[in-house]
Amino acid sequence: MKAELRSLPRSLADLVAQHLVASGRFLDDDPELAYQHARTARRLAARLGGVREAVAITAYLAERYDEALTEFRAVRRMTGNHEVLAMMADCERALGRPDKALALTKDKHVRELSEGTQIELLIVAAGARRDMGQTAAAIQTLEVPELTKRTRAEWLPRLRYAYADALEAAGRTEDALIWFHRAAGVDGDGVTGAAERAARLEGLEFTDLDEDDTVVDDEYFEQEDDLAEQEDDLAEQEDAADELEDAADELEDAADELDDAADELDDAADEQEDAVAELEEAADEGLVDTPAEDDKPEE
Secondary structure (H helix, E strand, O other), X not given: OHHHHOOOOHHHHHHXXXXXXXXXXXXXOOHHHXXXXXXXXXXXXXXXXXXXXXXXXXXXXOOOHHHHHHHHHHHHHHHOOOOOHHHHHHHHHHOOOHHHHHHHHOOOOXXXXXXXXXXXXXXXXXXHHHHOOOXXXXXXXXXXXXXXXXXXXXXXXXXXXXXXXXXXXXXXXXXXXXXXXXXXXXXOOOOOOHHHHHHHHOOOOOOOOOHHHOOOOXXXXXXXXXXXXXXXXXXXXXXXXXXXXXXXXXXXXXXXXHHHHHHHHHHHHHHHHHHHHHHHHHHHOOOOOOOOOOOOOOO
């Protein structure tokens, strides 16, 4: 994408890049807004394959399948990127054309695709078979060695979920339950909802509370706010107490230093006293001459 942007004037490239960044930022939370940013980028630089791919993906996520399909075709023509085949086939399904979706899953470039894209094509193909009332064929489409593969690839829970879903549609509830559990076992983020499907088959229900069913107790939240304020005040008091303790420790250290200095002064005084005492003893013994009266300096 950077290489493509370098083909544009600097100011235009910066503007296109800003819209692409914004598109990516809103992709998960607001696909429609992401699509609008990508479409603006297309208006500014329609000849860039990366821009057309951004429009295609955002249109697909915003459920604008007709436009997404047109853009994906442009991407293949402009860039030679065939990894978009799975999304193209899914668009055909969404537009009510399962036969065209199946045709895309048999495209001559399928063998060149990454493993993940090939698995996604299998899932779409199985969905198209079910759209056509061919549930048994859908199950058979998904019975591939990859179902039991030991991998952390993102496609594995989706593949197992699609297989379990097809089994349930065929009335094979016990088999479906097994595969919903297997899908949930590799779906750490719970993206597929396989655990919920398994629970429902086992007679359990997950209850989602809607806003209309949720009673909000204002007094409870006020108490929560008061408690939070009290905790903040307590934290401030604890911080102040810690500061006082630190100051007290510093004062104690200073007092210890003063005591050490006083001890050193006392030791020095004792040494001086000992020296004076030794001189006096020596004078008494006559070992040290004392100045004579005549030798004393005149005043």
